[in-house]
Amino acid sequence: MNSVGQSERHAVDKRVRDAGLRPTRQRVALADLLFAKGDRHLSAEELHEEALAAGVPVSLATVYNALHQFTEAGMLRILAVEGSKTYFDTNTSDHHHFYVEGENRIFDIESGPVSVVNLPEPPDGMEIANVDVVVRLRQEITSEASRQMATALLRIEGIALFVAAVAGYWLSGASWWLFALLILAPDLSMLGYLRGPRVGAYAYNCFHITLWPLVLLVGGHLAGSALCVSIGLVWLAHIGIDRALGYGLKLPTDFRDTHLGRIGRD
Numbered sequence: 001m002n003s004v005g006q007s008e009r010h011a012v013d014k015r016v017r018d019a020g021l022r023p024t025r026q027r028v029a030l031a032d033l034l035f036a037k038g039d040r041h042l043s044a045e046e047l048h049e050e051a052l053a054a055g056v057p058v059s060l061a062t063v064y065n066a067l068h069q070f071t072e073a074g075m076l077r078i079l080a081v082e083g084s085k086t087y088f089d090t091n092t093s094d095h096h097h098f099y100v101e102g103e104n105r106i107f108d109i110e111s112g113p114v115s116v117v118n119l120p121e122p123p124d125g126m127e128i129a130n131v132d133v134v135v136r137l138r139q140e141i142t143s144e145a146s147r148q149m150a151t152a153l154l155r156i157e158g159i160a161l162f163v164a165a166v167a168g169y170w171l172s173g174a175s176w177w178l179f180a181l182l183i184l185a186p187d188l189s190m191l192g193y194l195r196g197p198r199v200g201a202y203a204y205n206c207f208h209i210t211l212w213p214l215v216l217l218v219g220g221h222l223a224g225s226a227l228c229v230s231i232g233l234v235w236l237a238h239i240g241i242d243r244a245l246g247y248g249l250k251l252p253t254d255f256r257d258t259h260l261g262r263i264g265r266d
Contacts, residue, residue, distance in 0.1 A: 158243025165237035
């Protein structure tokens, strides 16, 4: 482990200790996943998925226990929003939230303080510890219909791009072994998500816009480079099939948030 990794590990270890908890290997690993990416709102299931993806061998029950221990120690704030759906907020300061119905997505209200008036008097011997305001949002019907139509058109455009790129590749007579080798290469840009959602979105989008393969395609044609033309066509084919499947350009909020909508179901 390099010095930066050791420093981060010690910082997480200290944070767990300072909260009055024993820094077991699993607690430290989960705390590192929770707090390494800034303010977040995660369910136990989402953290469990992240832990497994990061190679942390932990059960869902252990994740639940750790999250509730972190909450009791003041490291997290619990948000019960939708029935049995519970979120854990890494920002424990007083603030309020938007909740998007149908997407199970929650994020902070950052436009200024929210005024809460006429609160009832608490019972004798009790005091108000906190007031959580959750403003529920939903897509406007007209805007949602327009968005779905635009998304459908962009997917059709992606299919057309894929077909045109594959046809051009076939006409070029290039090797299909090269096509198979390179068709998923742009997705290596997802490694940027190891540095967080903002860096990941920037890296992913740089390799999933049509500008660069078009530049490579035109430049290769002008320079008489068959290899550059082939790479440009494979790159365009990859972008086309991504768009057709709904994998749009990424937003900096989360890997599943794209300009074509949110991928998958929560």
